[in-house]
Amino acid sequence: MSSTQSVKNLGPITFVDIDNAREVEQIELMKQIMESGECPFCLENLKKYHRTPVLKETEHWLLTRNAWPYDNTREHFLIILKTHKERLRELSPDEGADFFRLMVWAEKKFDLPGGGLVMRFGDTVYSAGSVKHLHAQLIVPDIDKPGFKPTRIKIGKAR
Numbered sequence: 001m002s003s004t005q006s007v008k009n010l011g012p013i014t015f016v017d018i019d020n021a022r023e024v025e026q027i028e029l030m031k032q033i034m035e036s037g038e039c040p041f042c043l044e045n046l047k048k049y050h051r052t053p054v055l056k057e058t059e060h061w062l063l064t065r066n067a068w069p070y071d072n073t074r075e076h077f078l079i080i081l082k083t084h085k086e087r088l089r090e091l092s093p094d095e096g097a098d099f100f101r102l103m104v105w106a107e108k109k110f111d112l113p114g115g116g117l118v119m120r121f122g123d124t125v126y127s128a129g130s131v132k133h134l135h136a137q138l139i140v141p142d143i144d145k146p147g148f149k150p151t152r153i154k155i156g157k158a159r
Helices: 003-009 024-036 043-049 093-109
Strands: 054-057 061-065 073-081 116-120 135-141
Touching: 024 043, 054 093, 061 093, 073 093, 093 135
Parallel strands: none
Antiparallel strands: 054 061, 061 073, 073 135, 116 135
């Protein structure tokens, strides 16, 4: 059996996990992505599926705003790896260092007083990620918003 045949026997490859979507519009877009079989965060597809502009690009990463920010956030950025990888162990030391340089740039550029950094990786049953492409979220809560409640991050999902 050739490697092509064995891949075909695995069924269609999907780069999104629609069960982890939070918004109706996001779910509809993810259905289109599933039909295309494309990774929405790979550079050649990003403009097709991601509606917010790239704010900064480095050698290995790009920074953009999340199209579907979490409730009670003042800022919600996505930091997307420019090459398709799904696991932390796939990152090179240069990619790791470049990631933190970009975080420092964002903190300064947007005068971020504080917040959280979340990176999901691997199996989406464990990570609760919606896109199977290594990316992180830089989140600043909107603590001055009337009725503010802390921003909650989901990791893992029930089977």
